[in-house]
Amino acid sequence: MPWSIVFSLVILLAACQSTLTAQVQSTTRGSATRGSGSTFQGNGSAAQGSGGAKRHPAVDNTFEGRFWRYLTNSPFRYNEWAPFAGRLDSTYKGQSPHGAYVKVIANKMARQNPHKLPYGSILIKENYAADSKTLLAITVMYRTQGANGQPWDPENRDWYYVKYTPTGQVAFSPPEMGSKRLAGRVQSCIDCHSGAGAKDFVFLNDDLK
Numbered sequence: 001m002p003w004s005i006v007f008s009l010v011i012l013l014a015a016c017q018s019t020l021t022a023q024v025q026s027t028t029r030g031s032a033t034r035g036s037g038s039t040f041q042g043n044g045s046a047a048q049g050s051g052g053a054k055r056h057p058a059v060d061n062t063f064e065g066r067f068w069r070y071l072t073n074s075p076f077r078y079n080e081w082a083p084f085a086g087r088l089d090s091t092y093k094g095q096s097p098h099g100a101y102v103k104v105i106a107n108k109m110a111r112q113n114p115h116k117l118p119y120g121s122i123l124i125k126e127n128y129a130a131d132s133k134t135l136l137a138i139t140v141m142y143r144t145q146g147a148n149g150q151p152w153d154p155e156n157r158d159w160y161y162v163k164y165t166p167t168g169q170v171a172f173s174p175p176e177m178g179s180k181r182l183a184g185r186v187q188s189c190i191d192c193h194s195g196a197g198a199k200d201f202v203f204l205n206d207d208l209k
Contacts (some may be wrong), residue, residue, distance in 0.1 A: 064183050067142070070167040071124070078124050081105040086208050091132070097188070099127030099136050104204065114205045115198070119145045119158070123204065137171055138164045141193075141202070153185055157201045161189040164187035
């Protein structure tokens, strides 16, 4: 075979390989972009359009998901907050439906106004097992004015309730109680907290003077 033909075949093969590589890289970049886009939008699709590439977990963009990220990321990390007003030790024995031991902390808004507990107050209770070390759940009360001009729950002092697992997922009630998602206007929480002394749906300040 003449050298000129061999040389031409080598050039053609190199060009084909370069084109194929560029196409693969372009496809990979496109899939990654679409996948990360759907992840950040939190539309429930972990990595839409990834073409079988590595899938990324979807971001929970429900209110509870955003609220959990707010509570666990700097500068608002809740485990750096202080005990509720009037309590030197935030950990004490609990009772059902909470843990055998509980640790109660509050944001600055709630600590500075323990009687009034204005809108924006957040109360957090970590629920522990009988060994006082194993974290079972995190229950949160958040007093909110609602959104879009609509009050949240004025009849029950506008408290928003949510129970998280230790890893930040919203917990559910046991099967015998209907396996209900424990977030928002949780009737079992409302029924219990309606018995608070000051009719503010909070027991923590009942002993404060």
